[in-house]
Amino acid sequence: MTSQQEKKFDVSSLFLYVLGFLLLSEWLRPVEQLTDTANIGVFVIFLIVSFALSYFKVNIFLGTFIKVLYILYALQNLYLQGSFFGFGWIGELISVFQRNIASVFDADWTNLSDLFRSFLFFVLLWLMTYLIQYWLINRRQIFIFFFMTLVYVTVLDTFTPYEADHAIVRTVICGFAIMGMLTFYRIIDKEKIKKEFSFSKRWMIPLATMIGLSVIVGYAAPKADPIWPDPVPYIKSYSKDSGTGGSSVSKVGYGTDDSRLGGPFIGDNEIVFRAEVDSRHYWRIETKDVYTGKGWVESQIGEERVPFTQDQPVPFSNLTGEAIETEERISSVFAFSQYPHLIYPLGLKKVQADANYTFEVDSAIEKIYSLDRTSVSPLEEYHLTFDSPRFSVTAMKAGDQNPIDTALLQQYTQLPENLPQRVKDLALEITEGEETLFDKARAVERYFGRNEYAYDQQNVAVPGMNDDYVDQFLFETKRGYCDNFSSSMVVLLRSVGVPARWVKGYTEGEYSGVAPSGKRFFNITNNNAHSWVEVYFEGVGWVPFEPTQGFSNNVQFNFDETTTSTNTETPEQEEQPEQEKPENAEETDQTSSSSFSFEKLFNSMKEFFVKHWGKILIYLALIGLAGFILYKLRLKWLPRLILLRFKLLKKDEDFVKAYLVLLKQLDRYGLKRKNNQTLREYARYIDHFFSSREMGRLTSRYERYLYNGHLEEGSWKESKELWENLIKKTIA
Incomplete structure (x- = not known):
């Protein structure tokens, strides 16, 4: 293949990437109008950068570095204070990620910050650009994504304020153009036809003409009135005429009229x-x-x-x-x-x-x-x-x-x-x-x-x-x-x-x-x-x-059943005079801190790592392997460690700690407590599983503690054997 032919073929690939970008951008256009998302241009630029890196076949590691750098720059510029190259924002960014990752593990989606939501949106766009590149260049198929885009814009046009008249036209043009080009490439690959520009022109010109004429005719042709009435108002009002008592689905929130209660409602996070x-x-x-x-x-x-x-x-x-x-x-x-x-x-x-x-x-x-x-x-x-x-x-x-x-x-x-x-x-x-x-x-x-x-x-x-x-x-x-x-x-x-x-x-x-x-x-x-x-x-x-x-x-x-005085003071409770700080304390602090140098610490750490990096990696790998093995075998050694921890404890207050540890161990063992399941019901389930009555007796004592506010004398001594038996049963 000559350089001229390669150039022509690259130009046609460029058209595919441009059309793929335009198709994906139709998903972004309604976001700014229908949600609280702002600065949509930041995400559009990220799409352009991602497609450009893919088109020019940039090394995967370099491309990943560029994308990550762009995402960090965008997040810092939108949400964090200071200069990007000052790096003072890194600590705050890590703190935000820690809080949000904890919310993700707790399934607390409403508590995610805007910064973390934007990060997830960047990740989603990153995945979509990869998928489109894979569909266009490797698979030569785009129909599913084209069809999903049509459904997306038409549903938004029907049920939201978003006007998708032009979006539908743009989607059809891009979709048919891409499918036509991909069909051409599949044919020449299958028939092993040489990719010459003259042959491509004989296919592309009729394709472009057909799409253009279809669009012009669609715009110019008279439109007939709808044969059937619009079903959307009926669908939206269906719930008003259905259900017991003819109640509609309401939106959650405060209201003044409570004279007729009942019926479902939908959430509202405003x-x-x-x-x-x-x-x-x-x-x-x-x-x-x-x-x-x-x-x-x-x-x-x-x-x-x-x-x-x-x-x-x-x-x-x-x-x-x-x-x-x-x-x-x-x-x-x-x-x-x-x-x-x-x-x-x-x-x-x-x-x-x-x-x-x-x-x-x-x-x-x-x-x-x-x-x-x-x-x-x-x-x-x-x-x-x-x-x-x-x-x-x-x-x-x-x-x-x-x-x-x-x-x-x-x-x-x-x-x-x-x-x-x-x-x-x-x-x-x-x-x-x-x-x-x-x-x-x-x-x-x-x-x-x-x-x-x-x-x-x-x-x-x-x-x-x-x-x-x-x-x-x-x-x-x-x-x-x-x-x-x-x-x-x-x-x-x-x-x-x-x-x-x-x-x-x-x-x-x-x-x-x-x-x-x-x-x-x-x-x-x-x-x-x-x-x-x-x-x-x-x-x-x-x-x-x-x-x-x-x-x-x-x-x-x-829950105290006896009246006690809260105003009695003991000599130990009397206020002690505040000790005076030496006048040269601040000076001493400054002197001691000045002897410490971050630069010296960094240089010594760098020197140590360069000298022993091989050993460090081996040790880290061994530690990771040991940790993985310990985690996999935790049901063998962890119960024994728990028994050893509570073996010498004798106070009644230790019963509460032991009971909560038992619940965690049972969950770890695979006997998980269901949502809305009471402790008593969970205890019956455990006793049925182990064919015993130990969990029920422990739970009964724990419930008495919850409702009375104090433990009976000898609670831990009387319950210790029952507790140990249950812990031992969880040893795998």
């Missing part, structure tokens, strides 16, 4: 607000007190709102008892959505915001509104002072001895007259043998941990005309989300005379980093919208409970 907090906690908005059989409403509609200013305490209190241990904290809210109400934690005391704002509270539902002078107006930023409580179980149980206010008891034990009797019977069955209100509340809360109840956002029924919402969930469907679980707990408690109410708000949200103040940032999205239960205890106030499977509202209970 951020509602960002919180700067000391520790995780739930966020309240309002409460509801009247259960109708279909949902919740408030009993005192239109009650006059109580105004207050930033200098005044909030004119209601969830925590009324002196027996509660509290710690004053401050959380800050940075709103993304324009809501006229505040979002606040339990125990709220004061609100601080822009000086022009005042507040008013609907005390019937404890909902707080922000006002810009006289009109309701949303706040973008505000700070909340609140008491973080630790509830005394002793005080809650002792509260039963004091009568609850008759009006409050009547309001928060309300139930509809037509509530099915089997709901009340179930409440009596659950709380049978429980003497105090606290024990009854915990019994009902634990009841929903049974395996027959499942958390589900999709297969959720809507009660019909003659159905009760709670009754349907408790006895028929047993599938639902927070509204089902929380409403059912309130109704069951009210059925046995325990005052309870329904609360709406948000869960803690997703951790997003450390604030400059040292506190932690959490992003709260519509997906965090939630409902839970509050139970009233005389002398304590309203205490939150969480019946929904998979959720925990971080409420702290003090």
